[in-house]
Amino acid sequence: MRPPEFVGRERETAEIERALAAPPAVVWIEGEAGIGKSRLLREYLATPAARADRVLVARCPPLHRPQTLGPMVDAVRQATGTVAGLPLSPLAGALRPLFPEWAADLPAAPGPAEDATAVRHRVFRALAELLRCLRVTVLAVEDVHWADEATLEFLLFLASAVPQPVGLVVTCRPEDVPSGSLLRRLATRLAADSASAAGRLRLALGPLDVAGTARLVSSMLAGEHVSDGFAGFVHRRTDGVPLAVEGSVRLMADRADLSFRGGGWERRHLDEIGVPATVRDMVLERLGRHGPEAQAMLRAAAVIGRPADEATLRAVAGLTAGRAQAGLCEAIDGGLLDDDGWGQVAFRHVLARQAVYDAVPPPRRRTLHRRAGRTLERLAPRPVAELADHFRQAGEKGEWCRYGEDAADLALASGDETTAGALLHDLVVNAGLPAAATVRLIKKFPFASFAGPARFRELVPPLRAALDSEVLAPGQEADVRVQLGNVLLFMGEDDAGRAELKRAIPHLAHDPAEAARAMMRLGWPRSSSWPVSAHLRWLERAAELEVPSMTAADRLGFAADQATARLMLGETDGWAHEARIPDDAAVSAERQQITRANLNIGDMAMVWGRYAVAARRLDRALALADRRRYRRYQSAALVTRAHLDWFTGAWDGLAERAAALADSEDILALARLESLLITGLLQAAAGAYAPAAERLRLVLDEEMRSGALADSMEPAAALSRLVLAGGRVEEALEITEEPAAVIARKRTWIWAAELGPARVAALAAAGRVDEAGKLTAAFARGLRGRDAPAPRAGLATCRAILAEARGERVPAARLFARAAAAWQALPRPYEALLAQERQAGCLIAAGQTEAALSLLADVRERLIRLGALGDADRVVATLREHGVAAKRPRRGGRRGYGDRLSPRELEVTRLVATGRSNRQIAEALFLSPKTVAQHLSSAMRKLGVSSRTALAVLATGAGPGNAEFTQPDARDQGRGSPRPKNR
Structure with missing residues (x-):
């Protein structure tokens, strides 16, 4: 894991630079916890403009009783160890109480003031003078919402002074600012001035978008590619909050939920990301400040997990009406919950909800889920998916299975096969169902929209367990066995899958359509031991089987399978079957079979070398899969289309597409x-x-x-x-x-x-x-x-x-x-x-x-x-x-170095091997990060590697000098084909 690079805030950094370039400046940076306020400030301080200034950074700790002007005192102490020799006026004597260690170097204490306000004003003036003597041009105050009252007054004093002695930058969480805080006055003043003053800026940081999330995650994973699916997954779970993104990725790494494969990073477990400790602690600290009624309502809202009205929250929390209303008002005032104005209440942030949920002890959590289930059962219509989840978490297996199957049926009836597959998978894999229930559910699986090798692999143990139960009738056993065979075939375990299908076929008389499908699969020539004739016999048996009940979709599927299998076997009559596949259909089940047919026939057209047919079929498959969300067909069509592009020479961007597909x-x-x-x-x-x-x-x-x-x-x-x-x-x-x-x-x-x-x-x-x-x-x-x-x-x-x-x-x-x-x-x-x-x-x-x-x-x-x-x-x-002065092709880099690394490229490569980020390399070499990226890209092209990791391996395994990073001379290559680099 690498420290995350600074991404997605280029515009905000530029706005801060512009504002502070027009003194007197006041910059207000606001945003929720973890949004990146401190990182933005830190990155600004690293810019040339900030380095030209004298910036003093004060940080406000979350103390219950903060010390008066404590952030300012600590910042000044860090800036200088002594005030000796500074041209201070007698007014500086007012600082003695704040800096007793400097008493010998400070002027004498001034005489008594009329009142506390005058004393504070005198201290403010003295502190401002000290900043001027220290040549501070910008004062940055982090987490000003935790500042003591005096510090807030001092900031108002600085912002109101004419002339303003220093520029100001403050970071703040608006949700944590008390209603009567002086900070609100500062924010209001800034908002009023910002329209007319060039140096006034109020900057509200929002979350990163999916692209910014991808860049952030990639920077933590050594710059390796992050797929759109991975980035979208992290973005959905973190709302794009940088701190949450970082914590989530680190947590996935700690849990070994990340693996490097196929030139990029992927995650092993897709469904859950726990809340990072940094975010969790923030939320739980705020939770602990609430009273017992508010905490009960927050726990109820966390368990319900969606917007709910007060009555539902009250029932789940188990409170009386009066106590529930008081607790709800407190939770909303505290900023953790939000009312949509229509009586529906929910957490403002998904991670806040997750943090509260995780903090509920398991016995209490089960009780709350049980209450939630019983409460939501009263609704009409019943939210069956939510009920399945609540009873699952409550440990009520019967209700979980009943509502889970109802939810899957509803999803299937609505054409949402992705959701149905997830629900059925969860039941079959995790519910410990009896064999008969497994038979019923496995036959409902929408395999076309079910993707991911790990998820298929998880289906094997429950299916084998059902077969081992010895309570199934022969027909039921055949139903399970044929589905097990299908799963094994999907996983690529062909021999095992075929064996299960052969054992199932004699007992599928009750389902001739399934028997025909099994025969068809045996007709596909994927077995090493069978000749073409054996596969053709299975295809002919399937074609001869009378299935009066076969639907139009089944007939389309059989036609597609016959065409594909015969073309794979090299049988010319497969093209006659191919010509009978229509372009579309009005019925969803038929459209699914047409999608599959186009995908498989497109693949076979590539094998035969009929590339125009392949392109047409694959493009049609992609269009149908996109429209109907056939995820497995979509990914397979994208890969096969990329393969066709390799054949036909459409190589621009092909490497990036192939890597992204492998990451999915x-x-x-x-x-x-x-x-x-x-x-x-x-x-x-x-x-x-x-x-x-x-x-x-x-x-x-x-x-x-x-x-x-x-x-x-x-x-x-x-x-x-x-x-x-x-x-x-x-x-x-x-x-x-x-x-x-x-x-x-x-x-x-x-x-x-x-x-x-x-x-x-x-x-x-x-x-x-x-x-x-x-x-x-x-x-x-x-x-x-x-x-x-x-x-x-x-x-x-x-x-x-x-x-x-x-x-x-x-x-x-x-x-x-x-x-x-x-x-x-x-x-x-x-x-x-x-x-x-x-x-x-x-x-x-x-x-x-x-x-x-x-x-x-x-x-x-x-x-x-x-x-x-x-x-x-x-x-x-x-x-x-043979005497022809031909030039070798350029692979990037400065003219004159050819395929050898330039001195600067060599420097960048060696620093990559030390684990440094582009920004760290830029600082070490006094370059811009963009220039470093260009040198890095050129070096990778010259050396024929596609990742920072591979480049680092080359660098660390090489000796001194530049020669170790060059391509082998073309004269050393054998004629006819390239020679491997390591002979």
């Missing part, structure tokens, strides 16, 4: 891996070979472990390309061996667009040219009769690699040109450029150097425009070897 808490495991794959592919193209290899290895291992065989082909191919470029032939063979065997065994050659060329290249590099030829021939047979542009482009590349391995340079060049044209037609520009690079290599080997170098110069330019800077470096090295 709603994304499922396989979709998260796809996001990480995109990031790894981009890193490899950019020349960040070591982190790319690490990420691709992670994706490959996880997809193989989960049984996502079709998804594992692309990361295996990309990783093989990296290691083969580094000369590690045996490793490339090992990486591609099992994926290639899966394709051959299952005969799903449609999956070989990337894996086929990678495997053939590895075999050729190992001298196993005959095996490469056999694989290429099998690939060609497997695609016979299939209009699959991407696999056919891959096949063309295999033939070119094979010809090159046989020493047929000129034919190989022609074949690489043909492969490049096939890739470009998709369009897939990156693969087309790599094929053209290989074409040029064959031309050079054949003695056609001039044509080859002309082609390479064009390839270099287009690789740079695309963003494949690592590949461009390799092309530049080839051009230089």
